[in-house]
Amino acid sequence: xxxxxxLGFDPVPGNPDTVAEAARHYTDTATHxxxxxxxxxxxxxxxxxxxxxxxxxxxxxxxxxxxxxxxxAAAGVLEDWAGILVANHRRAEDLDRRAIAARQAVTAARxxxxxxETEAQFSPATQPNLTAARARLTARxxxxxxxxxxxxxxxxxxxxxAIRVAERLTALGEGTPLxxxxxxxxxxxxxxxxxxAGRELGVTVAKTPVVPVTPPPGAVSAFAAALGGR
Numbered sequence: 001x002x003x004x005x006x007l008g009f010d011p012v013p014g015n016p017d018t019v020a021e022a023a024r025h026y027t028d029t030a031t032h033x034x035x036x037x038x039x040x041x042x043x044x045x046x047x048x049x050x051x052x053x054x055x056x057x058x059x060x061x062x063x064x065x066x067x068x069x070x071x072x073a074a075a076g077v078l079e080d081w082a083g084i085l086v087a088n089h090r091r092a093e094d095l096d097r098r099a100i101a102a103r104q105a106v107t108a109a110r111x112x113x114x115x116x117e118t119e120a121q122f123s124p125a126t127q128p129n130l131t132a133a134r135a136r137l138t139a140r141x142x143x144x145x146x147x148x149x150x151x152x153x154x155x156x157x158x159x160x161x162a163i164r165v166a167e168r169l170t171a172l173g174e175g176t177p178l179x180x181x182x183x184x185x186x187x188x189x190x191x192x193x194x195x196x197a198g199r200e201l202g203v204t205v206a207k208t209p210v211v212p213v214t215p216p217p218g219a220v221s222a223f224a225a226a227l228g229g230r
Contacts, residue, residue, distance in 0.1 A: 004092060006099030007148065011155035012092045016085035023078035030071040070172045077168050088158060095151045102144035109137040 004010055116130035 002089065002092070004096040004099075004151075006096040006101075006103060007092070007151045008099075009151075009155070010092070011095070011151045012085065012088040012158050014085050014088075016082045016089065019078050019085060020082040023075040023082060026071045026075040026078070030068045030075070033068040033071070073172050074169055077165060077172075081165055084161075088154070091154060092151070095147055095154070099144065099147045099151070102140065102147050105140040106137070106144055109133070109140040113137050 002010055112133040113130070116126065116133040119126045120130045
């Protein structure tokens with residue numbers, strides 16, 4: 001977890017490398033699922049048992065196709081998220097550098113005020129210096145407050161978009177349209193931690209296929225192998 005000494009908190013939690021790795025894993029899993037052979041056609045003369053088995057195989061194939069598409073769509077969401085996280089981290093690092101410099105300026109200005117107060121006690125003629133030093137301290141504190149306010153805005157936008165990402169991933173499992181991503185004025189779209197939407201990925205896979213099926217012999221082991229990348 002990144003440390004932001006100047007800001008005092010992490011406004012953009014999340015690891016873009018972890019998110020990108022998850023996206024690759026889901027893409028690879030979808031590719032493995034695509035390699036599972038489809039059931040062949042049953043000839044006209046086949047009996048009831050064979051036709052029932054063929055029906056189950058077709059439903060299983062349809063379920064695998066649904067899961068495959070959901071995984072690919074989820075990978076796309078995560079790829080976008082990883083890129084945004086990289087940009088967000090750069091933004092947070094810039095804010096942190098500015099906050100560190102602003103804190104140093106506040107410390108220096110506070111020292112100047114203390115020195116000016118001491119001088120004013122012994123020499124009233126130096127009172128204007130004290131007034132000026134206090135004005136500089138106020139200005140430096142305002143600079144720091146502005147940087148921290150930007151960081152808080154970033155944090156709020158980041159967490160709001162995390163909810164949006166979770167909704168998009170949930171929609172993949174429910175078959176509903178993906179919500180549009182909102183635009184935040186002056187700030188690139190922000191995303192929250194990988195764990196928040198990672199839970200939704202599990203829901204996505206668990207919800208597909210939506211129709212219970214009984215797979216033919218070998219389909220279960222093939223599907224498990226695909227998910228495990230074996």
